[in-house]
Amino acid sequence: xxxxxxxxxxxxxDASLKFYCDGLGLTELRRVENEKGRxxxxxxxxxxxxxxxxxxxxxxxxxxxxxxxxxxxxxxxxGVTEDYGSARNFGHLAYRVSDxxxxxxxxxxxxxxxxxxxxxxxxxxxxxPDGISIELLQRGDALPPRAPWKDMENSGSW
Numbered sequence: 085x086x087x088x089x090x091x092x093x094x095x096x097x098d099a100s101l102k103f104y105c106d107g108l109g110l111t112e113l114r115r116v117e118n119e120k121g122r123x124x125x126x127x128x129x130x131x132x133x134x135x136x137x138x139x140x141x142x143x144x145x146x147x148x149x150x151x152x153x154x155x156x157x158x159x160x161x162x163g164v165t166e167d168y169g170s171a172r173n174f175g176h177l178a179y180r181v182s183d184x185x186x187x188x189x190x191x192x193x194x195x196x197x198x199x200x201x202x203x204x205x206x207x208x209x210x211x212x213p214d215g216i217s218i219e220l221l222q223r224g225d226a227l228p229p230r231a232p233w234k235d236m237e238n239s240g241s242w
Contacts, residue, residue, distance in 0.1 A: 201236035209242035
């Protein structure tokens with residue numbers, strides 16, 4: 085048995101790609117548009133994982149490549165999209181980052197709230213446009229606490 089991916093449903097594919105690609109730094113590997121089923125699938129992975137697995141744009145996607153599958157179910161004939169709720173029952177996705185402060189600054193730059201700031205130089209939480217909780221963990225030892233992060237309060241739930 086081998087891990088393939090984690091699927092999360094999204095309500096706005098563009099906002100989600102901005103979050104996961106521009107904010108988190110993931111790379112889009114494959115996109116499937118299914119007109120009959122009225123959905124779009126987008127497979128994402130970190131560049132580091134892509135390099136480690138030797139992915140070179142072939143099919144199928146390689147085993148051992150941890151991925152997220154964004155599933156966008158198209159609106160119905162009345163333009164209505166399904167409400168997926170708060171997603172708290174899902175838990176969270178976790179990513180190791182090379183610089184927790186730079187990662188959080190990148191998210192702030194694209195308008196994402198840092199729900200649990202990296203006051204300790206080690207851990208932070210943000211939420212995707214669909215409320216998926218994302219944990220960011222510093223690679224290696226925690227960075228020394230520094231402003232403005234060390235004095236920031238939590239915002240919302242994470």
